[in-house]
Amino acid sequence: MKSEFTQPIGKISNINGQCIPLIGNDIDTDRIIPARFLKCVNFDSLGESVFEDDRKTLKGKHPFDLEENKNASILIVNSNFGCGSSREHAPQALMRWGIKAIIGESFADIFYSNCIAIGIPCFTLPKKSIEEMQNYCDNQFLFLEIDLKKSLAKSKDLNLNLEIRESSRKMFLTGEWDATSTLLDNENLIENKFNQLPYIKFNSYYS
Amino acid sequence: MSQDTLFDKVWDLHKVSSLPGGSDQIFIGLHLIHEVTSPQAFGALKDKKLKVKFPDRTVATVDHIVPTDNQSRPFKDNLAEQMIETLEKNCLEHKIRFFNIGSGNQGIVHVVAPELGLTQPGMTIACGDSHTSTHGAFGSIAFGIGTSQVRDVLATQTLAMNKLKVRQIWCDNTLSKGVYAKDLVLHIINKLGVKAGVGFAYEFAGPAIHELSMEERMTICNMSIEGGARCGYINPDEKTFSYIKNKLYAPKNEHWDIALRWWESLKSDKNSIYDDVIKLDASKVEPTVTWGITPGQSISINQQIPLLDELSPNDKLVAEEAYEYMSFKPGQLIKDTPVDVCFIGSCTNGRISDLRVAAKVLKGKKVSKNVKAFAVPGSEKVATKAKQEGLDQIFKDSGFQWREPGCSMCLAMNSDKLVGNQVSASSSNRNFKGRQGSPSGRTLLMSPAMVAAAAINGKVSDVREFIN
Numbered sequence: 001m002k003s004e005f006t007q008p009i010g011k012i013s014n015i016n017g018q019c020i021p022l023i024g025n026d027i028d029t030d031r032i033i034p035a036r037f038l039k040c041v042n043f044d045s046l047g048e049s050v051f052e053d054d055r056k057t058l059k060g061k062h063p064f065d066l067e068e069n070k071n072a073s074i075l076i077v078n079s080n081f082g083c084g085s086s087r088e089h090a091p092q093a094l095m096r097w098g099i100k101a102i103i104g105e106s107f108a109d110i111f112y113s114n115c116i117a118i119g120i121p122c123f124t125l126p127k128k129s130i131e132e133m134q135n136y137c138d139n140q141f142l143f144l145e146i147d148l149k150k151s152l153a154k155s156k157d158l159n160l161n162l163e164i165r166e167s168s169r170k171m172f173l174t175g176e177w178d179a180t181s182t183l184l185d186n187e188n189l190i191e192n193k194f195n196q197l198p199y200i201k202f203n204s205y206y207s
Numbered sequence: 208m209s210q211d212t213l214f215d216k217v218w219d220l221h222k223v224s225s226l227p228g229g230s231d232q233i234f235i236g237l238h239l240i241h242e243v244t245s246p247q248a249f250g251a252l253k254d255k256k257l258k259v260k261f262p263d264r265t266v267a268t269v270d271h272i273v274p275t276d277n278q279s280r281p282f283k284d285n286l287a288e289q290m291i292e293t294l295e296k297n298c299l300e301h302k303i304r305f306f307n308i309g310s311g312n313q314g315i316v317h318v319v320a321p322e323l324g325l326t327q328p329g330m331t332i333a334c335g336d337s338h339t340s341t342h343g344a345f346g347s348i349a350f351g352i353g354t355s356q357v358r359d360v361l362a363t364q365t366l367a368m369n370k371l372k373v374r375q376i377w378c379d380n381t382l383s384k385g386v387y388a389k390d391l392v393l394h395i396i397n398k399l400g401v402k403a404g405v406g407f408a409y410e411f412a413g414p415a416i417h418e419l420s421m422e423e424r425m426t427i428c429n430m431s432i433e434g435g436a437r438c439g440y441i442n443p444d445e446k447t448f449s450y451i452k453n454k455l456y457a458p459k460n461e462h463w464d465i466a467l468r469w470w471e472s473l474k475s476d477k478n479s480i481y482d483d484v485i486k487l488d489a490s491k492v493e494p495t496v497t498w499g500i501t502p503g504q505s506i507s508i509n510q511q512i513p514l515l516d517e518l519s520p521n522d523k524l525v526a527e528e529a530y531e532y533m534s535f536k537p538g539q540l541i542k543d544t545p546v547d548v549c550f551i552g553s554c555t556n557g558r559i560s561d562l563r564v565a566a567k568v569l570k571g572k573k574v575s576k577n578v579k580a581f582a583v584p585g586s587e588k589v590a591t592k593a594k595q596e597g598l599d600q601i602f603k604d605s606g607f608q609w610r611e612p613g614c615s616m617c618l619a620m621n622s623d624k625l626v627g628n629q630v631s632a633s634s635s636n637r638n639f640k641g642r643q644g645s646p647s648g649r650t651l652l653m654s655p656a657m658v659a660a661a662a663i664n665g666k667v668s669d670v671r672e673f674i675n
Contacts (some may be wrong), residue, residue, distance in 0.1 A: 016574075025525050026401055026501050029529065034646070035618045039272060039286040040292050041246040053646035077523070080402035083435065084639060085618070086337040087244065088353030109405055109437040110337055113368075135340035151442045167369060170228035179355075180255065183232060183363040186224050190365055193223045193234045197329060198469050200236075202462035 005047065005096050008119035012172040013149055015101045015121065017073030018144040021134035022063050027077065028084035029111060033093040035085075046089055047096030064097065074144055076133050077104035082111025088117050091115045101146055103153070103162065105130050116177050121148060123162035134159075148172050209373035211479035213442055214408045217348045221331045225363050230369045236330035237347075238265040238314045238360045240303070242272055242294040243620070244335030248357035249297040257362045259301040264364055264668035266325060267298050267304040270315045272620045275583050275610035278308050287621065312455075314586020317341040317554040321425065322588050324454025328443040328470040334362055338554045338636065340431040344424035345447055346473055350438040371408040371438060372482035375475075378415035380490035385671035387564070388423035389430075389556060389634070389654035391415065393495040393505045396434040398487060400522075401503040402607070404436025407482070410475065412439050415489030421450040422560040429555045430636055468515030475646045488514070494670055496541050497638045497652040499529030504638075508669045512539045532640055533649050534628070542667055544651070545576040547629040549580040549662035550643075551607075551655045553617035556634035557585030559592050561655040565634075566601040568659035568673050574606030575665030581608040581623070583615040603620075607662070621642025632661035 037049045055062040063069055075094065081104045082090060091114045094102075102115065104121045115122050123146075125133075136142050136158075144153045146162065146171055153160040171177040183190075194200060209215055240248075245267070252259070259265065267655040272287040272479035282288040298305035306312040312323060317338050320326045328346035332339060335357045342349035356366055376399075382391060409431045411424075419427065424441050431439025441447075448467060451457045458466040504526070506512065514537045518526050530537060551557070551565050562584065574580045582602045584590035590612055593599050599609045616623040617635035624644025625631055631643055631650050638650040651667060660670040 024528065025521065028501075028637075028639045029616075030637070030642050034641055035620045038243050038620060039284075039290060041289060043247060053641045056646065060390060069354065078524075080405070080435065083401060084337065084432075084637060086335060086339075086351035086353055088247075088335075088355060091353075094448060106402060106405060108402070110351050110353065110432075113356065117353060117355035117359075165369065167226075167229035171230075171367075174227065176226070176228055179367045180257070180359050180362050182226060183359055183365050183367060184257075186232060186365075187363075189223045189232075190234065190260070190363060193221070194364070197220070197234070197236065197464070199458075200538070202458040202466050203327075203456065 010175070011175040012119060012121065013147070015146040017100060017144065018071055019074045019076050019133065019137055019144055020063050020069045020072035021076045021137040023078060023134055025079045026083055027081050029082055029087050029090035030084055032082065032090040033087065038087060038089055043089065043092040043096065046093035050093040050097045068141070073098050073100040074146070075099045075102045075131060076137065077102060078130060079105040079127070081107050083108040086110040088114045088118065091118055091120055095120055103130070117170060117179065119177055121164060122166070123164050123174055125160060125162060129160065177206065209303040209480055209482050211476040212410060212481065213440060213473050213475045214347055214348060214371070214373045214410065216473055217329055217331065218370055226367055231350060231672045233331060233368050234365050235333045235360050236264065236322070237325060237332045239320055239332065239334035239339070239356065239625050240265055240267045241316050241336065242290040245297065245303070245357055246293045246567050247354045251355070252357040252361055257512055259303065259361045261364045262302045265361065266302050266320065267303050267317050268319050269294060269308060271450065271614045271618065273308065273613040274621045275613050275615045275623060279612050284622070298584045303663050304430050311587050314589065315557060315614055317429065318320045318491055318557060318585035319591060321345065322454065322586060323562045324451050324457035327451060328447060329473045333366065338429050340437065340439045341425050341429040341554055343428040343431065344421060346440055346443035346470065348438055348440060351432065354594060359675060364436050373410055374407045374483040375481045377484060377486045378413040378489045379412065379486060380488055381418050382489050382492060384599055385674055386494060387654040387656060388419055388426040390495040391489055392427045392430040393497065393502065393652065395487070396430065396494045396503050397505045399434055399485065399570045401433060401501050402435040404431060404434040407436050409434065409436040409439040410481070411439060411523055414560050416441055417444065420560060422558045425558070426555055429503065433636060443470050494654065494657055496657065496667060498533065498535055498541050499510055499526065500532055500638060500640050501525060502636065502638060502652060504529055506541055508542055511542070512537055512541060514538055524537050542669065545630065546632045546651070546661050546666060547623060549578055549630040549658050550616045550633045550635065551658050552585065552615050553635035554584030554585065555636040556655045557583060557589065559589050561634065562589070562593050562598050565655040565659040566598045568656050568670060569605040569607065569663070570601050572605055572663045577663050577665045580606060580637050580662040583610045584612045586612050590597055615625065616643050618642060632658045632667065636656050
């Protein structure tokens with residue numbers, strides 16, 4: 001396996017690493033981490049099981065098994081990546097395998113929020129650019145330097161204008177992607193909202 | 208940008224603040240938790256030395272990992288036992304209401320909350336499960352979240368979110384006989400695609416939706432997520448209100464009248480603005496079956512599996528993967544495909560009306576010798592009701608196994624799994640590769656009535672031939 005896993009903390013502005021291409025549309029979270037691995041009370045050992053069934057089927061030919069990808073950290077995917085189940089175990093497994101950022105044509109909504117919440121920036125690029133990057137990786141290593149301040153990715157041959165939702169970009173730059181404390185800053189507003197909501201009063205819930 | 212829709216009204220009402228990054232802080236009115244996606248969230252609270260802010264606004268049950276054959280404790284599966292114990296401990300420690308096995312109220316979280324009257328119009332509802340969209344059937348804004356967001360809801364009762372766009376899906380006319388809500392939602396997902404809903408909430412509307420019962424509406428909203436929409440909803444009406452009335456946690460006495468007036472006011476205005484509107488004719492929908500590895504890859508019972516040339520360039524890649532995985536040939540008929548396993552249950556189709564429809568098809572008939580068939584009620588309440596109506600006996604007499612409530616073979620986290628490359632006719636929601644517990648198992652999604660028909664014939668069949 002890889003060097004020891006450390007969870008991202010605080011501000012995230014630069015990610016440098018080797019790309020790993022994974023071709024396919026609508027790759028769901030059941031494929032990223034099959035349900036049997038969800039029987040756990042922490043995420044610690046998920047890294048080794050990422051894409052378990054796909055990898056077994058491809059008998060060592062899966063990108064996550066190829067020797068040349070073992071130090072890769074930027075995943076290049078196609079459209080609707082991470083669809084299906086809301087299991088955060090999916091991005092947790094990718095992160096624990098070594099993925100630090102994902103660039104794709106598009107992402108499923110819940111998967112995208114989960115990635116933000118655990119500190120994995122997800123960027124989009126048009127289909128053509130993604131395919132070019134994936135093809136490039138077929139023949140040579142692609143190392144990218146991602147600069148979140150400028151939403152740019154650079155390599156020796158490529159200059160890419162990455163797209164990322166502005167609120168997500170700001171959250172990474174300020175460290176607020178780890179949202180709990182930011183949300184708690186508004187404790188008074190939360191209390192006010194609770195007291196204003198019509199249904200809190202008429203719920204027999206509290207009786 | 209949408210205006211004056213139910214989604215806009217509920218979102219605005221629950222907005223706590225605009226966060227520095229530009230997203231909204233949204234108050235969550237009802238938080239539902241279960242054993243699979245909550246332990247790490249409680250762990251994180253402990254690490255951060257935080258408490259559950261409003262313990263009364265969170266309700267727990269156990270569904271994903273529970274065995275459906277023998278539910279005596281400790282469970283045979285040590286890991287499953289560890290998960291239920293962790294949930295029990297967390298609920299006790301944080302004073303969270305927990306509907307455990309044997310309470311009479313346990314079951315699949317999206318079956319339990321509506322039947323207890325916890326799910327109500329105008330609420331925001333979140334749960335660490337993508338099928339939380341189910342609750343939108345009541346005119347609530349309900350969506351699935353991940354474990355870090357479960358942590359945030361526990362600690363703050365709020366979430367950082369970006370407001371979704373709203374697409375209205377207007378369904379004209381009514382469904383034909385032998386065609387069910389499941390067929391309609393599979394049809395919608397096929398027409399729009401599995402990623403069309405990304406960034407959207409779906410508002411299901413029109414005469415065909417109005418006509419549906421509350422349980423059928425839940426089936427529709429449940430599968431919004433399979434069309435990419437994290438949230439799907441239906442404007443509340445008389446059916447919604449009478450479903451809720453007198454439920455355990457429904458507003459009572461003078462509160463009922465206040466609630467009713469408020470709920471009425473939440474409906475999307477006549478002149479509300481949508482980001483997009485799609486219209487379709489529900490009378491054209493036929494019994495629908497999936498043939499591939501995404502819920503969008505479906506056809507009517509009498510259609511052929513599409514040829515590659517008939518598909519858009521974007522759909523070709525997944526279609527090729529699907530032909531190979533499913534061992535189907537392009538152009539082949541789906542009808543008469545032999546099935547090995549028949550499963551009736553799940554948060555999509557494990558409610559009493561689903562069991563009634565299936566039992567009607569099964570009554571006086573026998574399950575094919577080659578088929579292993581089992582019915583898993585969605586909750587303890589559903590199971591009790593089914594027994595009172597004698598449905599369990601109809602299932603058993605036909606050769607179905609009658610099980611205890613849980614998620615079961617929808618995602619196969621318990622011992623209910625496909626073996627090898629078995630083909631399953633399933634009333635659940637996902638036909639992803641490996642979804643039903645075998646890495647090479649094959650799932651054909653269909654309505655519970657169609658599953659019953661497939662069980663009798665041992666092959667994919669047109670249920671309309673059984674009900675005339």
